[in-house]
Amino acid sequence: MLTRDRIGALLMLAFSIGYGVMIFRIPLLPFQMNDAFTARSMPQALAILGCVLSLVVLFKPMSENDRTENARWRDAMKRLSRPIAGQGFPLMRVIVLCVLMVLYGLTVRPFGFLISTSLFLIAGMLVLGERRLLMVLLSSVGIVVFFWVLMTQFLGVYIAPLPEILADMIGG
Amino acid sequence: MLDGILVGLSTAASPINILMVAIGCFAGTFIGMLPGLGPISAIALMIPITYGFEPATGLILMAGVYYGAIFGGSTSSILINAPGVAGTVATAFDGYPMAKQGHAGKALAIAAYSSFSGGTIAALFLLVAAPSLAVVSLAFQSTDYFALMVLGLTAVAAFAGRGKVLKALIMTVLGLMLSTVGTDETQGMQRFTFGILDLIDGISFLLLAMATFALSEALMSVLRPKTPEEAAREKDANASLGSMRLNKEEVREMVPVIGRSSILGFFVGVLPGAGATIASFLAYGMEQRIAGPIKGKLFGHGSIRGLAAPETANNAACSGSFVPLLTLGIPGSGTTAIMLGALISYGVQPGPRLFTDNPEVFWSVIISMYLGNVILLVLNLPLIPYIARVLALPHTVLVPMILFFSLIGVYFVTFNTFDIQLMVIFAVGAMVLRLLDMPMAPMLLGFILGGMMEENLRRALIISNDSWAFVWERPLTASILAIAVLILVVPMLTPMLSRLMARRREAAGEGG
Numbered sequence: 174m175l176t177r178d179r180i181g182a183l184l185m186l187a188f189s190i191g192y193g194v195m196i197f198r199i200p201l202l203p204f205q206m207n208d209a210f211t212a213r214s215m216p217q218a219l220a221i222l223g224c225v226l227s228l229v230v231l232f233k234p235m236s237e238n239d240r241t242e243n244a245r246w247r248d249a250m251k252r253l254s255r256p257i258a259g260q261g262f263p264l265m266r267v268i269v270l271c272v273l274m275v276l277y278g279l280t281v282r283p284f285g286f287l288i289s290t291s292l293f294l295i296a297g298m299l300v301l302g303e304r305r306l307l308m309v310l311l312s313s314v315g316i317v318v319f320f321w322v323l324m325t326q327f328l329g330v331y332i333a334p335l336p337e338i339l340a341d342m343i344g345g
Numbered sequence: 346m347l348d349g350i351l352v353g354l355s356t357a358a359s360p361i362n363i364l365m366v367a368i369g370c371f372a373g374t375f376i377g378m379l380p381g382l383g384p385i386s387a388i389a390l391m392i393p394i395t396y397g398f399e400p401a402t403g404l405i406l407m408a409g410v411y412y413g414a415i416f417g418g419s420t421s422s423i424l425i426n427a428p429g430v431a432g433t434v435a436t437a438f439d440g441y442p443m444a445k446q447g448h449a450g451k452a453l454a455i456a457a458y459s460s461f462s463g464g465t466i467a468a469l470f471l472l473v474a475a476p477s478l479a480v481v482s483l484a485f486q487s488t489d490y491f492a493l494m495v496l497g498l499t500a501v502a503a504f505a506g507r508g509k510v511l512k513a514l515i516m517t518v519l520g521l522m523l524s525t526v527g528t529d530e531t532q533g534m535q536r537f538t539f540g541i542l543d544l545i546d547g548i549s550f551l552l553l554a555m556a557t558f559a560l561s562e563a564l565m566s567v568l569r570p571k572t573p574e575e576a577a578r579e580k581d582a583n584a585s586l587g588s589m590r591l592n593k594e595e596v597r598e599m600v601p602v603i604g605r606s607s608i609l610g611f612f613v614g615v616l617p618g619a620g621a622t623i624a625s626f627l628a629y630g631m632e633q634r635i636a637g638p639i640k641g642k643l644f645g646h647g648s649i650r651g652l653a654a655p656e657t658a659n660n661a662a663c664s665g666s667f668v669p670l671l672t673l674g675i676p677g678s679g680t681t682a683i684m685l686g687a688l689i690s691y692g693v694q695p696g697p698r699l700f701t702d703n704p705e706v707f708w709s710v711i712i713s714m715y716l717g718n719v720i721l722l723v724l725n726l727p728l729i730p731y732i733a734r735v736l737a738l739p740h741t742v743l744v745p746m747i748l749f750f751s752l753i754g755v756y757f758v759t760f761n762t763f764d765i766q767l768m769v770i771f772a773v774g775a776m777v778l779r780l781l782d783m784p785m786a787p788m789l790l791g792f793i794l795g796g797m798m799e800e801n802l803r804r805a806l807i808i809s810n811d812s813w814a815f816v817w818e819r820p821l822t823a824s825i826l827a828i829a830v831l832i833l834v835v836p837m838l839t840p841m842l843s844r845l846m847a848r849r850r851e852a853a854g855e856g857g
Contacts, residue, residue, distance in 0.1 A: 178512065181781040185515050192522055192537070199529075199536050209811035212529035212536060215799045219525070223518045230511050239508070246782070253568065253780075263568050267776070270564060270744075271769055274752060278765030281756070290749065297745030301567065312742055320753075328397060330757060 174235075176243040182230035189223030196220060260302060269300045285335040290317045350472070353708020356401050357716055365398075365406040366713055370720045371732075373413020378421045378735050379743065381566045383430035384414035385789070386559040388683045390747075392551055392690065393754035400691035401706045405713040407687055411680065412464065412717040415621070415663060416725060417732075419456045419656060424449060424733060427575065432621030432659045435629045439644065439651035446647055450586035451595075455649060456656045457726045458591070459603055463657030464718040466607035467614070467664035471711055474615070478672040479700035479707075485673070487804040488815045492825035494798045497617040497675050499829045501787045503836055504623055510836060513787045516778070520791025521798070523548055530800060543763040550686040552764055553792055555751045556771035557785055563747040564776055566740065586730055595649055602632055602653045610658030614665020617677035621659040621666075628658030664714055671695055671707060675794070679786030682793045 175183075196216045205211050235243075256262050273296050280289040294313035303309050324330045356362060369391070376387040391410050395403035418433040423440035436456065443452040485493075498517050505513035526537045527547025538544040591599075606628040613624035632654040633644045644651040666681045674696030676682040688695050693706055700707050725732070755764050775785060809815045817823050 177781055181512065181778070181783050182515070184777075184781075185519065188519070188522075195537055200534055201532075205532055210803045210806045212532045212534040215795075215802070216522070216525050216536065219518055219522050223515070223522065226511060226515045226518060230515065233511070250780070257570060260570055263570055267564050267567050270567065270748065271773060274748060274769045274772075275766060277752065278762045278769070281765070282762060290753075294745050294749060297748060298741050301741040301744055303739065303741035308742070313745075316746060316749075324757070328394070330397075332757075 174243075176235065176239065177246045178233075178239070178243075179231055182227040185223060186227035186231065189220050189227060192216065192223065193220035266300055266302075270297060273297055273300065282333075283337050285337070285339070286321060286332045287317055287334045288336060290320075349476070349704045349708045350712070352705050353710075353712040356705045356709035357405060357712040362402055362405050362709070362713065363716065365402055366409040366716045367720050367724060369406040369409020369411075370413040370416075370717055370725060373410035373415075374417035374420070374721075374725055374732055375413075375735055376410075377414030377417025377430070378732065379417075379747075380421055380425070380427040380736075381562050382559070382747070383418065383562070384411050384680050385554065385683050385786070386562055387411075387414040387417075388680065388687065389551065389554040389559050390750055390754060392683075392687050393757050395687070396690065396758065398691075400688070400693045400703070401709045403691050404684075404688065404693075404706060404710050405716075407684055408710055408713050409717045409720070411663060411684070412460075412660070412714070412721055413725070415659060416457070416460055416721050419460065420453060420729060420733065421736065423452045423456060423652075425575070425736060430621075432625055432662075433655075434622070435625040435655035436652065436659075438629065438655075439646070439648045442645070443647035443652065448587050448647070450589040451591065452647075452652060453586065453729055454589040454591055454726065455595075455599065455652050457722055459599065459606075459653040459656035460660040461718045461722040462603045463607045463610055463660035464664055464721075465715060466604075467611040467661035468711060468715045468718070470608075470611045471664050471667060471714070475668050475671050475707075475711065476700060478668060479697050482672050482697040485697065485821070486819070487801040487808065488819055488822040489825060490673070490675075491798060491801040491805055492822045492829070493617075493673060493675050494794045494801065496825050496829040496832075497669070497677055498787070498791060498794060499833045500617040501678070501790050503832045504620075505784055505787065509784060510833075512782070513784050516783050516785065516788040517791040520788035520793075521795040523553065523788075524792045524795025525799075530796070531803060541763075543761060543767075548767070548792075549755070549758070549764070550683075550793060551690070551758065552755045552768055553771060554683050554686065554789060555755050556768040557775035557788065559747060559751040560768060560772035561775035561779060561785075563744050563751070564772060565779055567744055568776070568780075571740070586733070589726070598649050599653045602650050603657045605631065605635075606654045606657035607661040610661025611665040613658070614662030615668045615677075617669055617675070620678040620680075621662040624658040624662035624665075625655035628654040660718075667710070667714070671699060671710065672697060674699070674797075676790060679789050682786075682790045685793055 196213050199213050199216070201211055201213065253264050273293060277289060277293040280292070291314050294317065295309055298309045298313065321332060321334060324332055372391060373384070373387050376382050376390060377384060387410050388407055391406065395406055398406070415430070415432060418428055418430045419436045419440070422428040422433045422437035423444050426437050426441040428434045428437050440452045440456060443449070502510055502513035502517055526544060528534070528545055529536055535545060609628050609631065610624040613627060614620060629651060632650050633641050636644065636650055640648070640650065666677050669675050669677050670681045670685060674685070674694065676685045685695060693699065693703055752765050752768060755768060756762070779785065805815055806813070815822060816826060
């Protein structure tokens with residue numbers, strides 16, 4: 174039976190095998206080949222250790238305790254895919270938050286710190302179900318401006334506040 | 346030694362550093378109180394802010410954050426039965442029933458006094474133990490360091506709890522694997538970089554810690570929203586805390602418990618891998634046994650001893666866990682691992698030479714631990730009713746803020762947007778692993794020790810002419826490795842042996 178622990182072990186086994194295959198891509202100079210310890214040595218040991226450990230977990234017999242715990246885990250996982258009254262799908266929210274973070278990474282430079290961060294915070298709060306718009310706006314913009322002033326004025330870290338195009342126009 | 350203490354005292358007692366301890370304690374309490382966020386996240390979130398500081402000042406702030414986070418965790422354990430960290434789970438056993446009986450203020454006061462006493466007594470032990478161990482550890486060679494790191498990693502796995510040893514080992518190996526990404530230190534070869542320039546320097550420790558702890562903990566809290574019952578508890582928590590005063594009898598009951606639990610906590614904390622969680626459970630169990638049948642029955646229903654013991658022990662263990670970090674440069678837990686990461690980022694290499702090369706860092710950290718405890722007692726305890734309001738802050742606002750601080754904390758170090766994308770990848774991976782109940786702290790420890798381990802092993806092999814004989818020829822190395830094997834094998838064999846014994850007994854019973 175594919176239990177919680179076995180899924181984890183399978184993932185680790187796949188990762189270890191992938192990691193093991195990648196070891197052959199580590200370049201070694203001819204004179205390094207015969208060294209007792211090369212750039213490949215530790216990864217090789219780790220790949221083997223990772224495979225062995227995951228295989229042990231995969232083939233370990235299950236105890237009664239494991240079975241009950243696994244049943245409880247399955248229920249918890251099923252609950253994750255169901256909507257919660259008044260809160261929507263939690264899993265969906267997490268996925269949207271991850272997408273927002275990726276977008277934030279892509280926009281923080283071209284849009285500038287102030288705009289992209291404010292947008293990220295506002296979108297994040299809305300995704301999590303906050304509907305008091307005034308609080309959303311005030312708290313996100315307030316935090317962003319406070320943080321920007323703190324970093325640039327007091328801690329001496331320069332952060333471009335404005336979008337690149339706008340900064341070019343003003344600066345150039 | 347007295348010179349050192351004075352140097353430490355003058356560094357730690359400078360106004361800026363006292364301010365830092367206070368800020369650290371306060372910020373730590375605030376973050377630690379948020380259910381789900383533990384000291385590792387608290388420290389990770391503070392590292393970027395401290396980059397421009399002197400090493401001593403930065404570390405003093407971290408020590409404050411550490412203590413504050415543990416205290417904050419105790420507060421949420423007592424008030425809403427939601428321990429932020431494993432180290433304060435035992436606190437909730439008696440703290441929460443006490444709060445439910447209307448003595449929340451008293452429970453918080455007991456927790457604060459016990460933490461203070463435990464931390465202070467342990468800081469005194471640290472004052473004696475750390476320098477002596479630092480002197481001894483000067484005799485350690487690369488082979489011994491390699492062995493010690495193996496011991497640290499196996500100990501973390503061995504103490505991970507029943508049924509989790511193998512999973513913890515797997516996570517340790519994963520951490521070690523991640524540490525090999527980047528340019529190999531001695532041969533200069535690129536490993537696992539997939540030709541991506543941003544990976545040539547390897548994965549940054551802060552990035553990994555922030556993504557796998559702060560980010561993924563915040564996302565997990567979205568995934569597992571509060572039940573209406575929990576939400577109600579959070580609301581109630583702020584209603585009334587009751588009096589914070591203790592009477593003489595209560596103090597008299599606490600004192601011996603604090604004495605015993607501090608000693609136990611400190612020594613458990615020094616052991617690699619054990620740490621605050623085990624110390625608090627051991628102290629709780631020990632006090633329950635000592636209390637006798639009548640008072641022992643009160644445990645779990647709001648016993649003063651049951652609250653004082655784990656609180657004292659977890660703080661004492663926190664101080665204890667600094668011994669291997671400061672003297673050997675080897676962290677024994679996830680939290681000290683992140684402290685090590687912070688130290689290295691300030692340009693300080695902990696280890697036996699820290700004691701001689703940077704005495705001001707070494708001593709001021711020890712002194713600041715004491716200061717941190719004083720500040721927690723003097724400043725945080727009276728402010729608890731106000732700080733507790735953080736529990737009432739809406740998650741809808743808090744979670745995006747935590748995500749923002751985590752992302753920006755890493756981004757501000759490199760100003761590389763690739764790091765933000767990498768963090769999201771790691772956070773998603775960490776969430777999957779968390780959902781599969783894989784422990785994350787061993788991974789972090791494996792990651793931080795990986796590079797050092799490889800370096801020491803390589804050096805050991807060079808010194809011994811490419812021969813592995815050092816493993817059994819050097820008694821110190823051999824004995825440390827033997828201990829590592831023992832602590833790993835014994836817990837695995839014990840259930841097997843007991844099963845075998847039970848089967849034999851059964852067979853004998855049937856036969857007779």
